Structure formats: structure tokens, C-alpha cells
Amino acid sequence: MMNQLSKGLTSSILALTAVGAIAPPSLAGFFHNGWHYAIDVGYDSIAGDLNNPGTVNYGGTIYEMFGLAIKENTTTNEIWVGLNANLPLTGRTVPTVLNGYPVPDGNIGWGDMFFDFTGAGDLESAFNTNQMYGVRFSPNNDSGALEAGLYQGVRGASVSSSNAGYGNFTIHNNAVTGSGGHPNAWVGDLRHNDSYFTNGANNQIANVIAAGSGTKVADVTIRNRDDLENEGFDLSQFFGEGDNIFGFSFPKQVDMVGNFIATIIEECINDAMSLLGSMSSNTTPNPDISEDDNTGSDTSGLLVGDFNTKGQITEDNNCAVTHNQLKALAPDAVDGDWKLFYDVQSNQWYDPPAYTGFEFEGLDGTHFHQIPDFPCGISANNRYAIQVTDPNTSELVTIRNLSPGDSFDFVERFGQAVSSFKIFGHFDNRDAENNLFDRPPFMLPAVLSQEVGNIRIRTITDERVSAPEPGTMLAFAFTLGMAAKLRRKR
Structure with a gap:
């Protein structure tokens, strides 16, 4: 029986989706x-x-x-x-x-x-x-x-x-x-x-x-x-x-x-x-995104009530808002700085206070499989950085300049899901060597490795993100670039 800390997921900023029992779905519930x-x-x-x-x-x-x-x-x-x-x-x-x-x-x-x-x-x-x-x-x-x-x-x-x-x-x-x-x-x-x-x-x-x-x-x-x-x-x-x-x-x-x-x-x-x-407000099919469009998130041609390629209605600032975000869950409990959610199914939005940096941690064996979409915070120009410990080497890895519409798969990168990670929002790559705290607030979807799990989340109030090694950045740039091309072909 799953109860109290065998329940749930957390976050005002996170949308949990899932990897499936039939086969691990890439974007279950999206x-x-x-x-x-x-x-x-x-x-x-x-x-x-x-x-x-x-x-x-x-x-x-x-x-x-x-x-x-x-x-x-x-x-x-x-x-x-x-x-x-x-x-x-x-x-x-x-x-x-x-x-x-x-x-x-x-x-x-x-x-x-x-x-x-x-x-x-x-x-x-x-x-x-x-x-x-x-x-x-x-x-x-x-x-x-x-x-x-x-x-x-x-x-x-x-x-x-x-x-x-x-x-x-x-x-x-x-x-x-x-x-x-x-x-x-x-x-x-x-x-x-x-x-x-x-x-x-x-x-x-x-x-x-x-x-x-x-x-x-x-x-x-x-x-x-x-x-x-x-x-x-x-x-x-x-x-x-x-x-x-x-x-x-x-x-x-x-x-x-x-x-x-x-x-x-x-x-x-x-x-x-x-x-x-x-x-949508019309019945005109959306044009396909070309393979050489390297933004992965351009919504500049969309009007209010139109769809972007994620199936989201866009608002006046061309920043997509999903209905799930409007139905975000409040925490089930608070433990110090941590916000906790219990018995939460995958593919949900969560509602601790919106902030600009968060630490996510799985509870009771819950792991994170993927971040399927980096959403808009205040504008479509937002960028994100992830810090995560490589479960194979225990090395701290930093991935930067992730844009709205990008995705990042922990299993694809490390060969397995991870139990925790940190995420920061910032305006652009000018912050690459600087403090990423005190930037635009955002919400984030994440794919879990199970149908129902438990996570907790806390805000990061003052922390610097160390710059990654050049080799690491090149490897991640290649991985994300290939993923973006595959996504656009789909």
C-alpha cells in the first residue's frame, strides 16, 4: 500500500509525466x-x-x-x-x-x-x-x-x-x-x-x-x-x-x-x-517546422488562439500556456524548505511558489526519466540550465542554454534515470559564467520512471552554477541538436 511518503510528486514548477508499463513512452500524457x-x-x-x-x-x-x-x-x-x-x-x-x-x-x-x-x-x-x-x-x-x-x-x-x-x-x-x-x-x-x-x-x-x-x-x-x-x-x-x-x-x-x-x-x-x-480557433493545419530551423521553439508566427507544435494555445507574448498549468496542484505537505506531493500521477503541474531555480528529488525510489519540454517563463527567449550528478561517474554535469521547446532525456544521456537534479532559468547565454539566481520564474514538465511516484522540491535562493567542461558542452550540444532534428521530423 502506498501512503504518505509513498505518494506523490512535488513542485509548482514541474509537470510530471511518465514512462510506461507497455514501453517507456517518450512523451506520455503530453x-x-x-x-x-x-x-x-x-x-x-x-x-x-x-x-x-x-x-x-x-x-x-x-x-x-x-x-x-x-x-x-x-x-x-x-x-x-x-x-x-x-x-x-x-x-x-x-x-x-x-x-x-x-x-x-x-x-x-x-x-x-x-x-x-x-x-x-x-x-x-x-x-x-x-x-x-x-x-x-x-x-x-x-x-x-x-x-x-x-x-x-x-x-x-x-x-x-x-x-x-x-x-x-x-x-x-x-x-x-x-x-x-x-x-x-x-x-x-x-x-x-x-x-x-x-x-x-x-x-x-x-x-x-x-x-x-x-x-x-x-x-x-x-x-x-x-x-x-x-x-x-x-x-x-x-x-x-x-x-x-x-x-x-x-x-x-x-x-x-x-x-x-x-x-x-x-x-x-x-x-x-x-x-x-x-x-484552435481555426481549422488551418500548422506548417511543418523545417529541419534547418535551429530554434526549436519559434512561435513568432502564431496568433492568440493558435497552436504551436506542442499543441499549446499561445498568448499575446507568443509564450505558450497549457491548460494543465492553470490546474496546478498545491503541495500536500511542507517539510522545512521542501514542498511535498503525495500519490501524484505522472503528467501534473505543481504549485509551490514560482521561482527561478529549483532542486528536485525523488522519494521512495522515484526517478526522473526526461524533461520533455522546456516551457516559457516570461518570454519565449528564456533559457535554462540543468545541474545533475552523473549516476555512473558521480561527476557533476551542467547543461546550459536549453530553450523553450527543447527536451532533455536523462536515460538517453546517462543510460538510466536520475534521482535528483537542479534547474535554473535565465534570460540568455550572457549568464553562462554568472549567478543564475534571481531570474524569471518558470514551470517545467518532467517524465518519471513510474506511473505514480513521490518527489519533493525546494527553491534555490543563492547559488552559482559552475561552468561545464568544453568537452561536456560539445557532447551535449551534439545530443540536443540531434534530438531537435528528430523531433522536427516527427
């Missing part, structure tokens, strides 16, 4: 090949055992979800959704009374998917705007929508009581951590207790479109695994692969612009996922 990805932990589903009435199984059950991905195809003006889970499209056939709870139709299946572009701040407030989108894609679930399709202006309803389910995420999580003995549940990109998940009537969270609400505006097309993979859906971005890989697509509507939260909750609330993403 924008990859045109798709926004959200991973989901593989231990937080719950299911009654049909072969042993009265027995309940925890983790890895038929209701387990491993993640989802969403793509905006700007050529066809379609939204594609890929689901990686164990539950079939048509749900699970069960007795009409399961462990003493009624299931009148003898089936427990998928809920409907909600797309929230409202910015209202929480699920119930979003429903109250009459601007929420809902998708019924399952042919036989308990949706209040009469047929499959995309609906605009929907409200939500709960059908958990007629599916032997839990009323809300708090009750579900208590079962996961209590009887199940697992760490806290996650809902894709969000914690189970994120303030976004407000409950409706009878303290139940909505998981289907409410009867009589919304107007159907488009049909949905069910997509199988081959369809999704031909569209670029990449299962290696997840930690696990479910028994059922499928999805759906529908025409993008004109007001589906900017940041959104997509949420899918099973009828029984035995698992759920949310994805934080952004959609």
Missing part, C-alpha cells in the same frame, strides 16, 4: 502527433465478482481505464476521441441484482462524455451555463439522450443508483484506499477531489446527459483500433493497454475553441477520466 493524451492509474477501478457473489475486486477490473486521447483534425474539421480501457463499448452484462444492489437493465456500461469549454470552474456550474456539450456514444447505456450523437446545451444526471454504483468520487475513493488498500484514485489529469468535480442532486456526480436537455447537433462515428491508429493514436503513450481500444469522432462545432475539460465517467462510477486540452 501532446503527441496531433493528440492530447491523459493517462489514468491502473489500480482505481472496482467490480463485483460475478463468479463469487458478494466479493468485490479492486484494481485492474473490467471497469479499469488506462487513458484517453483527443485530436482535432483541422483538415476534416473533426474531433477524434480514443479510449484505452477494459470495458467494451456495450458495457458489461450483470445480474439485475448485483451484491444486493439493483441493476434493472442487467448492464453496467459507459456514461456519456462531456466537453466543457465554458470556463465556469466546476462541473455543475458548467451545466448551468447551458453551453456544455455532451456525447452519447454507447448504443445501450442509460443516457437521457434518446440516441447517439453530439448534443449542445446539456445538463447532467446520475445513473449510479441503478448501476450498483457509487454516488460520487469521494465514496469511490474511500473504497479504493480503504477496502482496496490502494493510493488515492485519479480521474485522468485531475485528482479525485479536484474542485472541478462538484456534485449535483442527492450529492451525486453527473455521468450521463439528463433527459430532455440539450439539442442534437451532429452524429458520432464509432472508430475501432485500426481507425484510431491510422489517425495517429499511439498506445505507447500510456502505462497500460486495456482489453478494448475504440473511440469515436464528430464534427467540430464553431464554438469549440480554447481550453476545455473532457470528462467520461462510467455508469457505476467505478472509474472515470478527465483530459485537459486546448483547441
Whole structure:
């Protein structure tokens, strides 16, 4: 059982992603090949055992979800959704009374998917705007929508009581951590207790479109695994692969612009996922970055509401901001100078005080695999420097002049993940020999070597970064240059 210091990750400035159990993904949970990805932990589903009435199984059950991905195809003006889970499209056939709870139709299946572009701040407030989108894609679930399709202006309803389910995420999580003995549940990109998940009537969270609400505006097309993979859906971005890989697509509507939260909750609330993403304000495909563009991060041609190559919406200063940054996690605990986060899933943003230099340390065997993207702090001209101890030689290595859009892979450089590192932000290479403290604050994504881990972070208040040896710099320049070329080809 993972508890207290077997939980979590840290940092106001860091976004933890992950290396996968299927295969180590390069950018798990990030924008990859045109798709926004959200991973989901593989231990937080719950299911009654049909072969042993009265027995309940925890983790890895038929209701387990491993993640989802969403793509905006700007050529066809379609939204594609890929689901990686164990539950079939048509749900699970069960007795009409399961462990003493009624299931009148003898089936427990998928809920409907909600797309929230409202910015209202929480699920119930979003429903109250009459601007929420809902998708019924399952042919036989308990949706209040009469047929499959995309609906605009929907409200939500709960059908958990007629599916032997839990009323809300708090009750579900208590079962996961209590009887199940697992760490806290996650809902894709969000914690189970994120303030976004407000409950409706009878303290139940909505998981289907409410009867009589919304107007159907488009049909949905069910997509199988081959369809999704031909569209670029990449299962290696997840930690696990479910028994059922499928999805759906529908025409993008004109007001589906900017940041959104997509949420899918099973009828029984035995698992759920949310994805934080952004959609462009136009349907014009982005031009490819040429191989001889050596900046790796030029966003000068992007307007407000446009995408850069990382799938991020850019603001007036051409500095990309992701929706995940706007949902940064606060520390779970403070230990002196250290900020600690517990039971944190990969690919999260964290919120200790923003600063200009940080020390990251893994706890309980947590290691860092990669920094997949150096983001903007105040401007796209920011530069970064990393200090890390080579785990093979114990030599302190300094890597400088890393720019927004670059990446750095500890495993590629050292042959293994590292347990700690320091990161500094500065304006440009004029700081190469000087104190890097007191520079623009920034946030940083990092890839962990496991699905859920523990890290802590503290600010560096007054420290000089010694200059690296020329040979070291040349080696790193070559490595980063090759990585940048490969990334642009992709």
C-alpha cells in the first residue's frame, strides 16, 4: 500500500509525466502527433465478482481505464476521441441484482462524455451555463439522450443508483484506499477531489446527459483500433493497454475553441477520466517546422488562439500556456524548505511558489526519466540550465542554454534515470559564467520512471552554477541538436 511518503510528486514548477508499463513512452500524457493524451492509474477501478457473489475486486477490473486521447483534425474539421480501457463499448452484462444492489437493465456500461469549454470552474456550474456539450456514444447505456450523437446545451444526471454504483468520487475513493488498500484514485489529469468535480442532486456526480436537455447537433462515428491508429493514436503513450481500444469522432462545432475539460465517467462510477486540452480557433493545419530551423521553439508566427507544435494555445507574448498549468496542484505537505506531493500521477503541474531555480528529488525510489519540454517563463527567449550528478561517474554535469521547446532525456544521456537534479532559468547565454539566481520564474514538465511516484522540491535562493567542461558542452550540444532534428521530423 502506498501512503504518505509513498505518494506523490512535488513542485509548482514541474509537470510530471511518465514512462510506461507497455514501453517507456517518450512523451506520455503530453501532446503527441496531433493528440492530447491523459493517462489514468491502473489500480482505481472496482467490480463485483460475478463468479463469487458478494466479493468485490479492486484494481485492474473490467471497469479499469488506462487513458484517453483527443485530436482535432483541422483538415476534416473533426474531433477524434480514443479510449484505452477494459470495458467494451456495450458495457458489461450483470445480474439485475448485483451484491444486493439493483441493476434493472442487467448492464453496467459507459456514461456519456462531456466537453466543457465554458470556463465556469466546476462541473455543475458548467451545466448551468447551458453551453456544455455532451456525447452519447454507447448504443445501450442509460443516457437521457434518446440516441447517439453530439448534443449542445446539456445538463447532467446520475445513473449510479441503478448501476450498483457509487454516488460520487469521494465514496469511490474511500473504497479504493480503504477496502482496496490502494493510493488515492485519479480521474485522468485531475485528482479525485479536484474542485472541478462538484456534485449535483442527492450529492451525486453527473455521468450521463439528463433527459430532455440539450439539442442534437451532429452524429458520432464509432472508430475501432485500426481507425484510431491510422489517425495517429499511439498506445505507447500510456502505462497500460486495456482489453478494448475504440473511440469515436464528430464534427467540430464553431464554438469549440480554447481550453476545455473532457470528462467520461462510467455508469457505476467505478472509474472515470478527465483530459485537459486546448483547441484552435481555426481549422488551418500548422506548417511543418523545417529541419534547418535551429530554434526549436519559434512561435513568432502564431496568433492568440493558435497552436504551436506542442499543441499549446499561445498568448499575446507568443509564450505558450497549457491548460494543465492553470490546474496546478498545491503541495500536500511542507517539510522545512521542501514542498511535498503525495500519490501524484505522472503528467501534473505543481504549485509551490514560482521561482527561478529549483532542486528536485525523488522519494521512495522515484526517478526522473526526461524533461520533455522546456516551457516559457516570461518570454519565449528564456533559457535554462540543468545541474545533475552523473549516476555512473558521480561527476557533476551542467547543461546550459536549453530553450523553450527543447527536451532533455536523462536515460538517453546517462543510460538510466536520475534521482535528483537542479534547474535554473535565465534570460540568455550572457549568464553562462554568472549567478543564475534571481531570474524569471518558470514551470517545467518532467517524465518519471513510474506511473505514480513521490518527489519533493525546494527553491534555490543563492547559488552559482559552475561552468561545464568544453568537452561536456560539445557532447551535449551534439545530443540536443540531434534530438531537435528528430523531433522536427516527427
